[in-house]
Amino acid sequence: MATENNALNLSQGFPEFPVSQELIDLVYRNMQIGHNQYAPMPGLPILREAIAGKIQHIGGVAINADSEITVTVGAAEAIFSSIMALVGKGDEVIVLEPAYDCYIPAIELAGATPVPIPLNQPDFSPNWQLIRESITSNTKMLMINYPHNPSGAILKPEDIVELKQLLEDYPELMLLSDEVYEHIIFDGKEHLSVLKDVFLASRSVVVYSFGKTFHATGWKIGYVVAPEAIMHEIRKVHQYNCFTVNTPTQFAIAEYLQNENNYLSLNDMYEKKRDFFANAVSASKFKVVPSYGTYFQILSYDEVSDLPDMEFAEKLTREYGLASIPVSAFYSNKKDDHLLRFCFAKGEDTLQKAADILCRI
Numbered sequence: 001m002a003t004e005n006n007a008l009n010l011s012q013g014f015p016e017f018p019v020s021q022e023l024i025d026l027v028y029r030n031m032q033i034g035h036n037q038y039a040p041m042p043g044l045p046i047l048r049e050a051i052a053g054k055i056q057h058i059g060g061v062a063i064n065a066d067s068e069i070t071v072t073v074g075a076a077e078a079i080f081s082s083i084m085a086l087v088g089k090g091d092e093v094i095v096l097e098p099a100y101d102c103y104i105p106a107i108e109l110a111g112a113t114p115v116p117i118p119l120n121q122p123d124f125s126p127n128w129q130l131i132r133e134s135i136t137s138n139t140k141m142l143m144i145n146y147p148h149n150p151s152g153a154i155l156k157p158e159d160i161v162e163l164k165q166l167l168e169d170y171p172e173l174m175l176l177s178d179e180v181y182e183h184i185i186f187d188g189k190e191h192l193s194v195l196k197d198v199f200l201a202s203r204s205v206v207v208y209s210f211g212k213t214f215h216a217t218g219w220k221i222g223y224v225v226a227p228e229a230i231m232h233e234i235r236k237v238h239q240y241n242c243f244t245v246n247t248p249t250q251f252a253i254a255e256y257l258q259n260e261n262n263y264l265s266l267n268d269m270y271e272k273k274r275d276f277f278a279n280a281v282s283a284s285k286f287k288v289v290p291s292y293g294t295y296f297q298i299l300s301y302d303e304v305s306d307l308p309d310m311e312f313a314e315k316l317t318r319e320y321g322l323a324s325i326p327v328s329a330f331y332s333n334k335k336d337d338h339l340l341r342f343c344f345a346k347g348e349d350t351l352q353k354a355a356d357i358l359c360r361i
C-alpha cells in the first residue's frame, strides 16, 4: 500500500541506510577467492567460533561453538526450525502478545497449540501471574522477545528473577528467547540476555539476526544457540529445511565480528534516531509510547481519531502519505489500543518528513 500510494514507508522494519563498505568488501573478497560452495550444515566453524567469542565478550556464558550454535537463514529460520524440532501435537506454547508475526504460524504448522497471553499495559512487560496461570501439563515452551518488537520494551532485572523462578518451578518448560534486537538498546541500559545466566542458558533456545545488527535484512543470516541435546534436534530440521547458509557471507561476518565496534556502536546511532523522531513528533497530537530498544517507535493516536487502528493506518497511508503498522496486527485477537508502530531505522530527512506529516494532522 505504501508503494501504491507513494507513501513514506515507516511500516516494515528495515534500515534505509547502507551496509558498511568494509563488510561488503569482505563478502566480495570471499566470493573472489572461491568461497562459493556449500558451507558445513551447522555453519562455518570460524563463524561459530566468532559468535561464541562475541557472546563471551559481551558477558555471556561459555558456549560450545561446535555443538551449541547453528547458523541459520535469518532468525526466522532459527525460530521455525526450533519450533518444528521441539513441539508437536498436544503441546502448548505460550506466546506473549503483541508478538512478532512468525511465531504463531510456526507453532500451528508444527501441530502444537499457541496460547497467546497479553503483555502488561502500558509498559509491555511480561505478566508473570497470567503466564503462570496459563501453564498446564501440556505446556512445553514459553516464547519471549526483548528488546520487543513492536513496542521497544526491554527486560528488567526483576523479570529475570521471575523467569528463573518459573523455569525452576516447571522443570519441563523450555524457553525460546528472540533476541534479534540485542544490540539496539538505549539510555545506557544493558540487554539482559538469557545467555548471561548459566541456569537460564541451560534451558533456552536463543535466536539472533545479523540482518538487524549489520543493516542487512536482505541477507537473511542469523543463528540459534541452544544446549547440545536440544541443538541436536534443531539441526535435524535445519538439515532438511535449508541444509546450510550462503558461504561468502559467513566468512565475511566471521572476520567483521572481530571488531566490537561493528556491533556495539548501534546503541548510540539508533538512540539518536529515536530521540530525533520522538522530538520531531512532540509538536503533534500523537503521543510517544517510550521505546527503550529496537528500531520501533509506537505512537498513540487517541487524541486524533476514533477509527480502529487498521483503518487509521490505511487512512494515514492513502490520504497523508505515511505508512505504519497497526499494532492490532501483532495480536491473534486483533486487540486495538489505537497504537501504530513506526520504524525509525531511517535517515533524519525521512524521519523529519514523517514527523511533518504527523504534525499536520
Ligand code: PMP
Binding pocket: 013, 073, 074, 075, 076, 077, 100, 145, 149, 178, 180, 208, 209, 210, 211, 212, 217, 220, 221, 222
Ligand atoms: N524476530 C523478530 C522480533 C523480528 O523483528 C524479526 C525481523 N523480521 C525476526 C525475528 C526475523 O529476523 P530475520 O530477518 O533475521 O529472519
Ligand code: GLN
Binding pocket: 011, 012, 013, 014, 149
Ligand atoms: N521484522 C520486520 C518487522 O517487524 C519484518 C520482517 C517481515 O516483514 N517479515 O517489520
